[in-house]
Amino acid sequence: ARAEVLIFAAASLKEPIDQIAEQFDDVVVSYGGSGTLARQVTLGAPADIVLLANTEWMDVLVAGGHVEADSVVNLASNRLVLIGPQGTIPLNLEPDALRNAIGNGRFAVGLTEAVPAGIYAKEALQHLDLWEAIQDRLAEVDNVRAALTLVARGQTPLGIVYRTDTRISDDVAEVAVFPLNSHRPIQYLGALTDDRNDEARMVLDVLTGVQGQAIFAASGFLPPTGNAK
Amino acid sequence: MISVDVKKRLGAFQLDTQFEAPNGVTAIFGRSGSGKTSVVNAVAGLLRPDAGRITIAGTALFDQASKTYLAPQQRRIGYVFQDARLFPHMTVMRNLGYGGTHDAARVIEVLGLEQLLDRMPARLSGGERQRVALGRALMSDPQLLLMDEPLAALDAPRKAEILPFFERLRDEVQVPILYVSHDVSEVARLATTLVIMEKGRVTTSGPVGTVLSRPETVPLVGPRAAGAVIETKVAGRLLDDGLTELAFSGGRIMLPGLLGVLGQTVRIRIPAQDVILAKHRPADLSALNVLPVTITQVAQGKGPGVAVGLRAGEDQLLARVTRRSALRMELAVGQQIYAIIKATAVGPEDIGT
Amino acid sequence: MISVDVKKRLGAFQLDTQFEAPNGVTAIFGRSGSGKTSVVNAVAGLLRPDAGRITIAGTALFDQASKTYLAPQQRRIGYVFQDARLFPHMTVMRNLGYGGTHDAARVIEVLGLEQLLDRMPARLSGGERQRVALGRALMSDPQLLLMDEPLAALDAPRKAEILPFFERLRDEVQVPILYVSHDVSEVARLATTLVIMEKGRVTTSGPVGTVLSRPETVPLVGPRAAGAVIETKVAGRLLDDGLTELAFSGGRIMLPGLLGVLGQTVRIRIPAQDVILAKHRPADLSALNVLPVTITQVAQGKGPGVAVGLRAGEDQLLARVTRRSALRMELAVGQQIYAIIKATAVGPEDIGT
Amino acid sequence: MIEALGPEEWTAILLSLRVALVAMLAALPLAVWIAYVLARKTFPGRQLLNGVVHLPLVLPPVVTGYLLLVLFGQQGPLGGFLDQTFGITFAFRWTGAALAAAVMAFPLMVRAIRLGFEAVDPGLEQAAATLGASRWRIWRTVTLPLVLPGILAGTILGFAKALGEFGATITFVAAIPGETQTIPTAIYGLLQVPGREPAIVSLVIVSIILAMGALLVSEWLARRMAQRLGGT
Amino acid sequence: MIEALGPEEWTAILLSLRVALVAMLAALPLAVWIAYVLARKTFPGRQLLNGVVHLPLVLPPVVTGYLLLVLFGQQGPLGGFLDQTFGITFAFRWTGAALAAAVMAFPLMVRAIRLGFEAVDPGLEQAAATLGASRWRIWRTVTLPLVLPGILAGTILGFAKALGEFGATITFVAAIPGETQTIPTAIYGLLQVPGREPAIVSLVIVSIILAMGALLVSEWLARRMAQRLGGT
Numbered sequence A: 001a002r003a004e005v006l007i008f009a010a011a012s013l014k015e016p017i018d019q020i021a022e023q024f025d026d027v028v029v030s031y032g033g034s035g036t037l038a039r040q041v042t043l044g045a046p047a048d049i050v051l052l053a054n055t056e057w058m059d060v061l062v063a064g065g066h067v068e069a070d071s072v073v074n075l076a077s078n079r080l081v082l083i084g085p086q087g088t089i090p091l092n093l094e095p096d097a098l099r100n101a102i103g104n105g106r107f108a109v110g111l112t113e114a115v116p117a118g119i120y121a122k123e124a125l126q127h128l129d130l131w132e133a134i135q136d137r138l139a140e141v142d143n144v145r146a147a148l149t150l151v152a153r154g155q156t157p158l159g160i161v162y163r164t165d166t167r168i169s170d171d172v173a174e175v176a177v178f179p180l181n182s183h184r185p186i187q188y189l190g191a192l193t194d195d196r197n198d199e200a201r202m203v204l205d206v207l208t209g210v211q212g213q214a215i216f217a218a219s220g221f222l223p224p225t226g227n228a229k
Numbered sequence B, C: 001m002i003s004v005d006v007k008k009r010l011g012a013f014q015l016d017t018q019f020e021a022p023n024g025v026t027a028i029f030g031r032s033g034s035g036k037t038s039v040v041n042a043v044a045g046l047l048r049p050d051a052g053r054i055t056i057a058g059t060a061l062f063d064q065a066s067k068t069y070l071a072p073q074q075r076r077i078g079y080v081f082q083d084a085r086l087f088p089h090m091t092v093m094r095n096l097g098y099g100g101t102h103d104a105a106r107v108i109e110v111l112g113l114e115q116l117l118d119r120m121p122a123r124l125s126g127g128e129r130q131r132v133a134l135g136r137a138l139m140s141d142p143q144l145l146l147m148d149e150p151l152a153a154l155d156a157p158r159k160a161e162i163l164p165f166f167e168r169l170r171d172e173v174q175v176p177i178l179y180v181s182h183d184v185s186e187v188a189r190l191a192t193t194l195v196i197m198e199k200g201r202v203t204t205s206g207p208v209g210t211v212l213s214r215p216e217t218v219p220l221v222g223p224r225a226a227g228a229v230i231e232t233k234v235a236g237r238l239l240d241d242g243l244t245e246l247a248f249s250g251g252r253i254m255l256p257g258l259l260g261v262l263g264q265t266v267r268i269r270i271p272a273q274d275v276i277l278a279k280h281r282p283a284d285l286s287a288l289n290v291l292p293v294t295i296t297q298v299a300q301g302k303g304p305g306v307a308v309g310l311r312a313g314e315d316q317l318l319a320r321v322t323r324r325s326a327l328r329m330e331l332a333v334g335q336q337i338y339a340i341i342k343a344t345a346v347g348p349e350d351i352g353t
Numbered sequence D, E: 001m002i003e004a005l006g007p008e009e010w011t012a013i014l015l016s017l018r019v020a021l022v023a024m025l026a027a028l029p030l031a032v033w034i035a036y037v038l039a040r041k042t043f044p045g046r047q048l049l050n051g052v053v054h055l056p057l058v059l060p061p062v063v064t065g066y067l068l069l070v071l072f073g074q075q076g077p078l079g080g081f082l083d084q085t086f087g088i089t090f091a092f093r094w095t096g097a098a099l100a101a102a103v104m105a106f107p108l109m110v111r112a113i114r115l116g117f118e119a120v121d122p123g124l125e126q127a128a129a130t131l132g133a134s135r136w137r138i139w140r141t142v143t144l145p146l147v148l149p150g151i152l153a154g155t156i157l158g159f160a161k162a163l164g165e166f167g168a169t170i171t172f173v174a175a176i177p178g179e180t181q182t183i184p185t186a187i188y189g190l191l192q193v194p195g196r197e198p199a200i201v202s203l204v205i206v207s208i209i210l211a212m213g214a215l216l217v218s219e220w221l222a223r224r225m226a227q228r229l230g231g232t
């Protein structure tokens, strides 16, 4: 049964988007990695709405005419946080402090060249001059959830994830928050693949509207920062 | 009429065999490793010769010159393999019917397969397996039957039961048969033609009577195997004694058992070793058959035996005596003497119809 | 001394076999499906009986009562299977040496395996395969040898070559042998004890000479198979004639071939059908052997034959004549008559040493 | 355990079953044929075919999924053709999930079935040929039945793989609930949300039960076949 | 094509090879043993063992990776034990990548090898037993050589799978260049960013070449074995 509105959404948005979709009878959401979703859309995926955690891929979709440039909206933002297993004491974001905390262990992040959370993490670490100190101690994984798991299972003493991710596991604690200016703003962007699809436009409007924003906030997301292009 | 001419290199072994097989049973006889199975495989289409030509009744199954090579299934050949090759996943019944159900009831009865029909091949004894393989080939109604030592795994009574069926097959259905065997009694009884192979080549071939009653054959087939094969007619039946009197050009022979009806043709093999020679007609002997014969040949073998060719009427007989006897009796070509053949020495497996 | 008592249900077939096998060769004889292979498998440890007991020299290999059940490898048994079972991934040489290299050179020589040593089993003919299997079992130096129709796939000359080796084995190595065979010549020549099986049960057993020269045995083994087995001693060798003179309690017998040295014991089988009876000593016959004998039994069979038990000295002979001859000659127990045995009728496969 | 599963998870379970079954049924004839060809025939390009069959095993599943998308997507050469000619669409449909599962399972099926073919005694096929059976009849009545254990093994391997396939599926057809969201993709989604561990565990257990059930059935069938052949 | 590959990609290629080879070598004895046990023995728990062996096939790779993490991670019961007793660490080490590859390849190897065992004629083992060979010698000299084609097939399947394994590997040992970043992880990373297609294509081609090479070697070995047995 093909739904009226099919949303392709970044997996990290699952919690709030599921809640919003529940309010419609005929909205169906397919979650995946932002890169995967974007490629699928370029190859003709029947999505009506695309929600990505990555501005770069949205640029590609816009440039290729796969989404309506005018419809691109900024949905929410997030904070990058440093986490450790439950009980880890808060840390200063300084090389020595990090190195000590890591010890012989490793530092869990998303793929720093590929996964949005990893790309932001690399920017922040470089900005804070921490990159040199831990570059050789990284354990890069294919999505933020995996980084969270590594920390939660005590495999790595530290890791970088979105603040929203820390809600998933009781076994991790936030030990530091990266300053907003240490990395490009974290933007979750939405767009329509077809301007004339009114129902899809309505759904997207709900996401940016009061009700949608409240749900994002309840899941730990921050209001959108900066402007969608 | 089957004509075989095959050349094939198999490792160090060179097969280079030519022979003609008229209708009836052609036995291929030869020691282990002489190439019998290879020849039969070539005829079946399972071994592609390097060169040569194989025809049945003028139709080429294989001809290197004209690049003819029929697939096995196009040859209508029934093959009883040395190693049964029953389909392990089918019951005996389904195995039997695989190639057809020609004459099914009779085949099942004669081969004694009734009790086995629902069995799986893994639960058969060695001999049972071979009987089923035989039945399967027969029921496919072949134009040529190949048998690679089909009876080797059977016991004597079972053999004796099956052989008459082969004979009927040979005589009634007119299916030519290529028959590989180690057993001269079998060969003599069934075969019309005998092909003797050695190291991939044919050393002797011809009508079985001629080949086996030639003194030169003795070393080829072994002393026990040599013997004459003669055609006789049933001339009388002594019901009380359970004997049959057979007439042939050289006189009459009395054999135990009631063999066929009056006037019927019966083929018997008289093993050379079972013929005793006497200069004078002896009396009061348990041997019933005393035939006047003329010596045609006295061939000295390498061993202690002397093969003596005999003419009885127009038929050839063969006797094998010790050199000492030959000398003592001063046997010489042209002599008129008596051949004594014990009635019971011609065993039932030497008598064919 | 092997003692076998096995009960085993196999589908609809019930094996219930008891016999004792003294040292030497015990032949198991019986038609296809009578349970021979099953018995042999039970002795080898490949078929676990439902009940019974199997011992070699007093040691139990299997004993239901005491829950003894030795694994095949603990039994030191050499088994020549009906279907060779060579290891397909090993050369003939490696197959041979698998169970040991006992007497390797001699085994290879006697079985004529020199040319085959580097071959893979897939490239052997049927007979070659069986010879290798035989060699492999022999080289494992077994305390008991099981042979399931080991010679069925061999041609007569090859058989004749191998049989003496078995005899030597029997006499020198003192390895008891259980020997399954369809071939009475083989049985008579090799076996000391004969066990005849029918439908899973033993119908007759005993020393081979006794069993085979009993007129009652004729219907069990078939008329051609019956015959006396007697022990003789080499009394002289006529080198010029290539004959050997053998002495036994009933006189002297001259046989072709040079059989052993002076004084050696030689066992011969005299097939019942090859004995001719005469009331008077005949003259001028090619048959070299004429023995005075006394009739001990005249047994009328179902067919046209009459089995005549004879005493020659202290040995038993058996003759088979037609009823007609028996009547005509008025044969009766106690009569003194002559037995004529053709020298060449006792074929080489009937002579053991 | 069952309570933890919502309607969306149940839908995913049923879909997974359907996808795995359809994938097996559709792939089996081709797998048997390719296995036969690889086991018995020599022809130029044999090694190439062998390589292509193994590709889905060698490549990361995501790449396979991506290649499927390129080939069978609406714009893809095969996808467009099939859509226009037969009206079959794969991209982002459950049929595509079945295609992905079949492709990923294919090397496993082919290898197991091929081993089966290699174990059949050619002597039996020769015997059938001398009995006049056509190639096709020999194949159907002698070869195939004797290969059944291999086919069974291949099918069960393929079925298990089809149940577990994730990377190629999510790349090729995404994870659309009710259409392409299978058990593995559902688990992936649940991993992103707090507090859904019970549902994840339940889905994992359901996967295991399905696979174990299939395994038990296949073992039972294999034992029956062996008994028929072995005669005990 | 080669220009598209940076030093990091080359490192990944060499690592992938090492991981796949080590995984095969280490898993083979166990796979052979388990296959033997499953093919020949009956014991309580046989079906359970069979099920456990198939698990990595049924479960989404991420779940398998997670379970490996739980079991073999530094705090895991097995991980801690192995670390303390033998000094073997898996977490974030190439050895862990090999472990993940081995586990994922295991069901494929076991199945192929098991089919091999099932094709061996027990009559040959009986013959060896009557020749006095111990169980172990029979196993080594008769059974095992006859199972070699199955072992070869299992190994090549496993090797291919090990080359392609992604999900379980990255979840268990992440992607550390030079230590655990294999070809599939590298490809995954490249796929997530626009415009890296040339490097992806190059890596895919290298994967294919490696697997094809292994396939060709295995086919050649198999043919040699068949020739020895078949006598042609």
Ligand SMILES: Nc1ncnc2c1ncn2[C@@H]1O[C@H](COP(=O)(O)OP(=O)(O)OP(=O)(O)O)[C@@H](O)[C@H]1O
Residues within 6 Å of the ligand: B010, B011, B012, B013, B030, B031, B032, B033, B034, B035, B036, B037, B038, B039, B082, C122, C123, C124, C125, C126, C127, C128, C153, E231, E232
């Ligand atoms: N593929 C092969 N490669 C090499 N040599 C072979 C091959 N097949 C058969 N031979 C050899 O060819 C010869 C003839 O074999 P064949 O099976 O035809 O003999 P045979 O007369 O049937 O023997 P038997 O009576 O023992 O069955 C043998 O010496 C055998 O070793």
Ligand SMILES: Nc1ncnc2c1ncn2[C@@H]1O[C@H](COP(=O)(O)OP(=O)(O)OP(=O)(O)O)[C@@H](O)[C@H]1O
Residues within 6 Å of the ligand: B122, B123, B124, B125, B126, B127, B128, B153, C010, C011, C012, C013, C030, C031, C032, C033, C034, C035, C036, C037, C038, C039, C082, D231, D232
């Ligand atoms: N597993 C089994 N299930 C049922 N019946 C069986 C089984 N194995 C053997 N039989 C039957 O038991 C009987 C004895 O078989 P066995 O193989 O011992 O006979 P044999 O005397 O060796 O015959 P042959 O001379 O033909 O080799 C046969 O009738 C056979 O069909």
Ligand code: MOO
Residues within 6 Å of the ligand: D061, D062, D164, D165, D166, D167, D168, E061, E164, E165, E166, E167, E168
């Ligand atoms: O091979 Mo995977 O890692 O099943 O998607």
Ligand SMILES: [Mg+2]
Residues within 6 Å of the ligand: B036, B037, B038, B082, B148, C125, C126, C127
């Ligand atoms: Mg042969």
Ligand SMILES: [Mg+2]
Residues within 6 Å of the ligand: B125, B126, B127, C036, C037, C038, C082, C148
């Ligand atoms: Mg038997």
